[in-house]
Amino acid sequence: MSPSPARVVVVVGGGIIGLAVADRLRADRPDADVTVLEKERAWARHQTGRNSGVIHSGLYYAPGSHKARMCRAGATSMAAFAEAEGVPYAICGKLVVATREDELPGLRRLLERGRANGLTVRELTPEQAREYEPHVRCVAALHVAETGIVDYVEVCRALARRLETGGATLSTGAELVAGHRGRGRNGATLLETTAGDIEADVVVNCAGLWSDVVARRLGHRTDVRIVPFRGEYHDLSPRAAQLVRGLVYPVPDPGFPFLGVHLTRGIDGHVHAGPNAVLALAREGYSWGTVHPREALQTLTFPGFWRLAAANWRPGGAEMARSLSRRRFAASVREILPDVGVDDLSPAPAGVRAQAMHRDGSLVDDFLIEGDDRIVHVLNAPSPAATSALEIARHVASLVRSGRDAA
Structure with missing residues (x-):
């Protein structure tokens, strides 16, 4: 044959x-x-090329989902690939911090989900959290060992x-x-x-x-339909960057489909804060000044977008305000890292998340x-x-x- x-x-x-x-x-x-x-x-x-450079552990995703299974396996295979190809990387772990008492149930849910996904997750007291990140403020925290960083x-x-x-x-x-x-x-x-x-x-x-x-x-x-959401970042000044050793995340709002502003020390040693999440007015809309009328119209006439906006108007408004005000962005960072001031933030390149959405307003x-x-x-x-x-x-x-x- x-x-x-x-x-x-x-x-x-x-x-x-x-x-x-x-x-x-x-x-x-x-x-x-x-x-x-x-x-x-x-x-x-x-x-x-426009993200945090994090090797995620699989902490956030529903057990049995593609995201949970592929992320958990992917953290291992990505590190192995980087090792084999000489790409710099580090498995450094991360903290997820609760800064208020009302965030403790959400932290507990993450603990249970992380363990269900086979991760090494430890509950930490504020004193134990400060052993990892001395300058972070929290009432409780989780340490996730499998998280890392790489240059994608x-x-x-x-x-x-x-x-x-x-x-x-x-x-x-x-x-x-x-x-x-x-x-x-x-x-x-x-x-x-x-x-x-x-x-x-x-x-x-x-x-x-x-x-x-x-x-x-x-x-x-x-x-x-892909509905583009821009995630904006700020670099921390050299003074403020010294206050962060690794990766620090907030407890995500369970009613809002994004993780919130977090702190990431990248593989190059720089520390950035972000991203927020605001509607982009172009699929490659990396700033408010990038507007493609046809693409914006496609989003604004998609029924799913308005249903999502109606269900998330309060956190969405807060994200918008944070986008337009560096003072508000700094205030979000100070919830985790109190010693950061407005002058410690400088704009960094933004990214756009390619998020698929159904017509009923639910995100895929x-x-x-x-x-x-x-x-x-x-x-x-x-x-x-x-x-x-x-x-x-x-x-x-x-x-x-x-x-x-x-x-």
């Missing part, structure tokens, strides 16, 4: 998910012709080097314009791109902020992967997707191999 012809695989999106998926598919099928399409001129320009842009560069060494085609400045399933030879999908047409046996959509748009261009029907809470073995769409992959990237890639590759529908 003659061997089957090499498959042509195209991955759309050059962030950490796209590069990890391409690397896994190339490893699984060394004879495949693997191409990565990225509309920017470099890798990791958006979510991957360097991870992407390492993935790109592996792909190049393995013979993959890496096309930057190449945007998918349209896709036509079955119109290529032997039933392949015909892809129209700004770099020319490609026929692909397998297509994986890892377009992040544009994943729903790319899905529609490929003829996929889905009821979810888990990773969402739809499609089949020929075209797979990664439609919801916000945090902790960077941590989970190698596990998401493993899952996508299993769908392509098995011929099962994505779930």
